[in-house]
Amino acid sequence: MITLRPTIAAMNGYVPGYQPPDIASWIKLNTNENPYPPSPRVIEAIREELGSDGASLRTYPCASSQKLRETAGALYGFDPSWIIMANGSDEVLNNLIRACAAEGQEVGYVHPSYSYYSTLSEIQGAVVRTYGLTGDFRIQDFPERYSGRIFFLTTPNSPLGFAFPIDYIEHLARSCSGLLVVDEAYADFAGTNALELVKRYDNVVVTRTLSKSYALAGMRIGLAIARPEIIAALDKIRDHYNLDRLAQAACLAALQDQEYFRDACRRIIETREWFTTELRGIGYEVIPSQGNFVFAAPPDRNGKRVYDGLYTRKILVRLLSDSLLAHGLRISIGTREEMELTLAAMAEIG
Ligand SMILES: Cc1ncc(COP(=O)(O)O)c(C=O)c1O
Known part of the structure; x- marks a missing residue:
């Protein structure tokens, strides 16, 4: 047994x-996949990485995905020390919980949104608390001071599609004593994003994925943007080779073909x-x-x-x-x- x-x-x-x-x-x-194929440069980059005999696969990939941190950093306006790459944004959501929420501590999120936060929190033995929405898409009864270890905010919200205004997200950042993780899986289809808040608030983390807007759900590539102290903590607990060689090649080519x-x-x-x-x-x-x-x-x-x-x-x-x-x-x-x-x-x- x-x-x-x-x-x-x-x-x-x-x-x-x-x-x-x-x-x-x-x-x-x-599942909100992209109906178009990824950039043709992605296919070329994967072929090139494989070569004629796949010999490159014998050796481990770059453990830190450094080129990707540099490329994503340049794209979003951050130093590479503010970026971590992940095996899908799911990996980094998981590691944020592992880093911050011990058994019995609280993790919160909006209901309805991405219920996987709940599963990931339960694995850690964290206590999950959900907050509903008002008719005009604000969080119902959100406390003046939220003392949970992490609050996850999916914006644009899935499944409903609306996005929270930036000044409202800023208000939430001020109310949270722990991390405010802004899950921007769909931000590339929206008019706004919270990247500016990462620079201004030390508790704001933004997560992104290449699964939707870059048509790479099958490659499993995501990232987080946060203060270097948070990135350093996430680096301690991720799988050391979390992005394989083909994913790294594909990601680089995708980000470069804007x-x-x-x-x-x-x-x-x-x-x-x-x-x-x-x-x-x-x-x-x-x-x-x-x-x-x-x-x-x-x-x-x-x-x-x-x-x-x-x-x-x-x-x-x-x-x-x-x-x-x-x-x-x-x-x-x-x-x-x-x-x-x-x-x-x-x-x-x-
Ligand atoms: C809100 C949200 N966050 C994160 C993810 C996970 O994305 P990834 O494919 O990068 O793990 C999804 C996937 O559907 C999602 O809807």
């Missing part, structure tokens, strides 16, 4: 969005705006989104009915299990063609 830690035995694991084995036969709009990146983001934003207008035209309630997805509710507020109708047509969207969200669906923004087909299916389903 194996004896698990009681917290591990008691917890439910996180259930990620479904990845169908016959992925090519679906219009897949359930023209391709900007163009893909622009197309997704344009399609998001078009889709929002069209969905409203067929009676859906759609929250204005700053992400690469929308949260939309049909007139009868029955998300499951529309989910099932789309599923039988091989269109996969996200129905969230939470009763608070059962009236709608989170729909990732695909290509214009995919969204035209999805809209036609939704109109038919009614």
Whole structure:
């Protein structure tokens, strides 16, 4: 008999969005992936890294992903000592909790947002506390002084798509005695971001991912931007070779091809705006989104009915299990063609 830690035995694991084995036969709009391929320079860089015989794979990659810290630092306006690279932003979210929250200490986040914070906190035996939202998308009953070790703020929010204004995030930074981790997985599709606050507040950390806007979900690359003291702590606890050679090559090429990146983001934003207008035209309630997805509710507020109708047509969207969200669906923004087909299916389903 194996004896698990009681917290591990008691917890439910996180259930990620479904990845169908016959992925090519679906219009897949359930996990906010990018519908366009990554920059062609990424493919070239991976080929180059592999060489003709894959000999480079014999040796370990650069443990610190130094070139990436330099490139990301230059891109975002920070010294490389303010950047850490991660095996997906999930890794750095996990390590922030490991670094700051001991057993019994509190970690907070907004509900609804990214429930993986909860799973990661439970693993550490931390106490999770969630705060709801008001009708105008502010945090309900957030204390004047929040004394939890970390508060995670997903902005733009997933699954709802709205973004918190910067002055409000600044107010939260002042209220938190621990870290305010601003999870900006979707910030490249938004008009604002909190990078400036990292410079002004020593408790603000921003996390980013290349999974969405850079179309590299399959490579697992994320990063955090924070004061060097926080980065140094995260460096102590990460896997020492957390980004493999191919991920490092892909990441460098992706960050360097800003023209391709900007163009893909622009197309997704344009399609998001078009889709929002069209969905409203067929009676859906759609929250204005700053992400690469929308949260939309049909007139009868029955998300499951529309989910099932789309599923039988091989269109996969996200129905969230939470009763608070059962009236709608989170729909990732695909290509214009995919969204035209999805809209036609939704109109038919009614
Ligand atoms: C809000 C948010 N944060 C973090 C992540 C994880 O991103 P990554 O693929 O970089 O681990 C996701 C993925 O869907 C997300 O929605």
